Amino acid sequence: MKNRLTDLNDHLFxxxxxxxxxxxxxxxxxxxxxxxxxxxxxxxxxxxxxxLNLQACELVAKHGDRFMKHLPMIAPPANEAAGK
Structure with a gap:
């Protein structure tokens, strides 16, 4: 399994x-x-x-970066953000 939703679909079929x-x-x-x-x-x-991941992305898309600190699963790693 390659850990994609399309792979999950294939396994179920x-x-x-x-x-x-x-x-x-x-x-x-x-x-x-x-x-x-x-x-x-x-x-x-x-x-x-x-x-849940899609909902987090939609929240950021609708309300901007002010929610990013509360959504660590979609924020860049700390060392990557510091380099920007």
Whole structure:
């Protein structure tokens, strides 16, 4: 995984393909369902994190730099900011 949302999308679709495999035994289906549940749980957290980052970016876009000090996840590192 390359840690991009498009990669997450690819993994979820691959899991759907595994679930659709008609040659799976009932035990294999149960295992894939358990795996799917775990993947969906992690994917939900990743999507929520992406939404939070987008909200922070929107806040800065709408209200300017006065909020940057409160949003360290989108501010440049301290040593980079000092060099400017």
């Amino acid at each position: 691959m899991q759907m393909e595994r679930l659709a495999n008609e040659e799976l035994t009932p035990e294999q289906i149960a295992s894939e369902v358990e795996r799917t549940d775990a993947m969906v749980h992690v994917a939900d957290r990743i999507v929520e994190n992406a939404k």
